[in-house]
Amino acid sequence: MNKIRNFCIIAHIDHGKSTLADRLLQLTKTISDRELQEQTLDNMDLERERGITIKSHAIQMEYELDGEKYILNLIDTPGHVDFSYEVSRSIAACEGALLIVDAAQSIQAQTISNLYLALENDLEIIPVLNKIDLPSANPEEVTDDIVDLLGCDPEDVLRVSGKTGEGVENLLRVIIERIPAPTGDPKAPLQALIFDSVYNPFRGVEAYFKVVNGEIRKGQIVQFMATGKKYDADEVGTLKLKHLPKPIIKTGDVGYIVSGIKEASEVKVGDTITSVDNPADKPIEGFEEVKPMVFAGIYPVDTEDYEELRFSIEKLRLNDASLTFEPESSAALGFGFRCGFLGMLHLEIIQERLDREFNMNVITTVPNVSYNAYSQKHPDKPILVNNPSELPDPSGLNRVEEPYIRASIITKSDFIGQVMTLCIEKRGILKNQHYLTQHRAELIFELPLSEVVFDFYDRLKSISKGYASFDYQPLDMRPSKLVKVDILINGEPVDALSALIHVDNAYNIGKKMCEKLKELIPRQQFDIPIQAAIGAKIIARETIKALRKDVTAKCYGGDISRKRKLLEKQKAGKKKMRQIGKVEVPQSAFLAVLKLND
Numbered sequence: 001m002n003k004i005r006n007f008c009i010i011a012h013i014d015h016g017k018s019t020l021a022d023r024l025l026q027l028t029k030t031i032s033d034r035e036l037q038e039q040t041l042d043n044m045d046l047e048r049e050r051g052i053t054i055k056s057h058a059i060q061m062e063y064e065l066d067g068e069k070y071i072l073n074l075i076d077t078p079g080h081v082d083f084s085y086e087v088s089r090s091i092a093a094c095e096g097a098l099l100i101v102d103a104a105q106s107i108q109a110q111t112i113s114n115l116y117l118a119l120e121n122d123l124e125i126i127p128v129l130n131k132i133d134l135p136s137a138n139p140e141e142v143t144d145d146i147v148d149l150l151g152c153d154p155e156d157v158l159r160v161s162g163k164t165g166e167g168v169e170n171l172l173r174v175i176i177e178r179i180p181a182p183t184g185d186p187k188a189p190l191q192a193l194i195f196d197s198v199y200n201p202f203r204g205v206e207a208y209f210k211v212v213n214g215e216i217r218k219g220q221i222v223q224f225m226a227t228g229k230k231y232d233a234d235e236v237g238t239l240k241l242k243h244l245p246k247p248i249i250k251t252g253d254v255g256y257i258v259s260g261i262k263e264a265s266e267v268k269v270g271d272t273i274t275s276v277d278n279p280a281d282k283p284i285e286g287f288e289e290v291k292p293m294v295f296a297g298i299y300p301v302d303t304e305d306y307e308e309l310r311f312s313i314e315k316l317r318l319n320d321a322s323l324t325f326e327p328e329s330s331a332a333l334g335f336g337f338r339c340g341f342l343g344m345l346h347l348e349i350i351q352e353r354l355d356r357e358f359n360m361n362v363i364t365t366v367p368n369v370s371y372n373a374y375s376q377k378h379p380d381k382p383i384l385v386n387n388p389s390e391l392p393d394p395s396g397l398n399r400v401e402e403p404y405i406r407a408s409i410i411t412k413s414d415f416i417g418q419v420m421t422l423c424i425e426k427r428g429i430l431k432n433q434h435y436l437t438q439h440r441a442e443l444i445f446e447l448p449l450s451e452v453v454f455d456f457y458d459r460l461k462s463i464s465k466g467y468a469s470f471d472y473q474p475l476d477m478r479p480s481k482l483v484k485v486d487i488l489i490n491g492e493p494v495d496a497l498s499a500l501i502h503v504d505n506a507y508n509i510g511k512k513m514c515e516k517l518k519e520l521i522p523r524q525q526f527d528i529p530i531q532a533a534i535g536a537k538i539i540a541r542e543t544i545k546a547l548r549k550d551v552t553a554k555c556y557g558g559d560i561s562r563k564r565k566l567l568e569k570q571k572a573g574k575k576k577m578r579q580i581g582k583v584e585v586p587q588s589a590f591l592a593v594l595k596l597n598d
Helices: 017-027 045-050 081-092 109-120 139-150 168-178 303-319 344-358 413-425 449-463 503-520 560-580 587-595
Strands: 004-010 058-065 068-076 096-102 124-130 191-200 204-213 221-224 230-232 235-239 243-246 254-261 272-275 294-300 324-330 334-341 362-364 371-375 383-385 397-412 429-435 440-448 469-480 482-489 499-502 528-534 537-544
Touching: 004 017, 004 081, 004 109, 004 168, 017 058, 017 068, 017 096, 017 124, 017 168, 058 168, 058 235, 068 168, 081 109, 081 191, 096 109, 096 139, 096 168, 109 124, 109 139, 109 397, 109 469, 124 139, 124 168, 230 254, 294 303, 294 324, 294 344, 303 324, 303 334, 303 344, 334 344, 344 362, 397 413, 397 449, 413 429, 413 440, 413 449, 440 449, 440 469, 449 469, 482 503, 499 503, 503 528, 503 537
Parallel strands: 004 068, 004 096, 096 124
Antiparallel strands: 058 068, 191 204, 191 272, 204 254, 221 230, 221 272, 235 243, 235 254, 294 334, 294 362, 324 334, 371 383, 371 397, 397 440, 397 469, 429 440, 482 499, 482 528, 528 537
């Protein structure tokens, strides 16, 4: 055990952790130069294109130092705030962490939030200054920022370049010297922490774990404690670039298990594996069910593709157990699914993957969060509302509670005013503000999650010229004055455009929606009223004027009563047409509602 080192890399998006991981793999000769490619551990095209890690990865390296052989298990983590639970489980499986900071961009929001996660788990932190080869790098100043944040000595901050490989040999030495070996009891009952799982179409779900106590053998019967299900360990082994089967995985080591599991939802990240013959008394702490934060309806553009869409989402779910979905139907869009996502980036990725991997052309409705509604009859029994149409009748409603988050925003001091204005406009409450350096400040706000999922992140980036970074943690549910705003087109409600909105913003958003739809819905032979309503009360209205034919063109001169007769006849025809006329809402209208502020 004292020759094993388990560590992870934590960093903000785009601070170069995947590139540094490539250099570590190269130096330890884990992969040959022929196998090496940019971002070796990111195996999705989407990850390479966007330069982000979506799925965490693990790989084992071997390195010889002063004549001793060491095993280094690197557990890579996703950088985005949507996947913070996965990050927390990866961190729990390690004894040390490399805190990577970009020498040009300095410390950002997710650097700090992931650092706190690592400190809560008592990890040994090794601060690393990356990208020192950049012309815009400012190593002296950023080193001071790291020293202020961690309270370490400036000499402890390692300077490396993931691109050129400078300083990486020294980094490997420091990892072995500073990160403690895993502790655990090899003779105790088996306890292994699952920190990730992947779906293999031929072998079912492979679970990645770290053995905390005891050992796991091939052929042993094991139990997953959160689900209570028992499986046969058909194959166990360690994680090189390709899996390496072994007869036994001992305490402190990291490996994988294949046991023919068909359902991804049976393997939960954070669960504990134990043996059936000699079970552990209790699971490893920290397991929680992953809760979706954002909900949106996904509908096929062509209703005939409904079954194909179901098949595509089920396929995606095999690789991504945090995606939830259930069938729903809408009068405007036909049959589709109400899907739950971890956040807006997660939603975007699923949409993109549906398009790329399955050629599915889909319409996504306005994203919303889940609320708790309480009726007058049962004021202490919450009704979960994931869809505006599920909100109970307002007359029998006691209160509605919405989720709040604690948002941490790090920005240059020039943009503090605009960031505060944006957060207050989004019903935020300023809790704290402090300066990390002379030019950078951290603002802590409490915000309703529903205000953040809409367009908050894009607007934050544009007002801060791309400099602000944003991170959040869920807080609690708080009572709120929410109303359901319905959009009526020609007197018919369009359920796909309904939204739950705070009373103060309802009039504004209703008006904007009507104006936007007026631009996008094509004109007909009759007037089309577009109305926003709260219950029976109309709060905004726009009218799309009819296309008119000049029926009096053939009357030149003569009596006015002839013209009037023709106009009356036209009016009666228009009235009849309006009663039976159907208005098609174009796809662009559903998408435009997402971009009301553009």
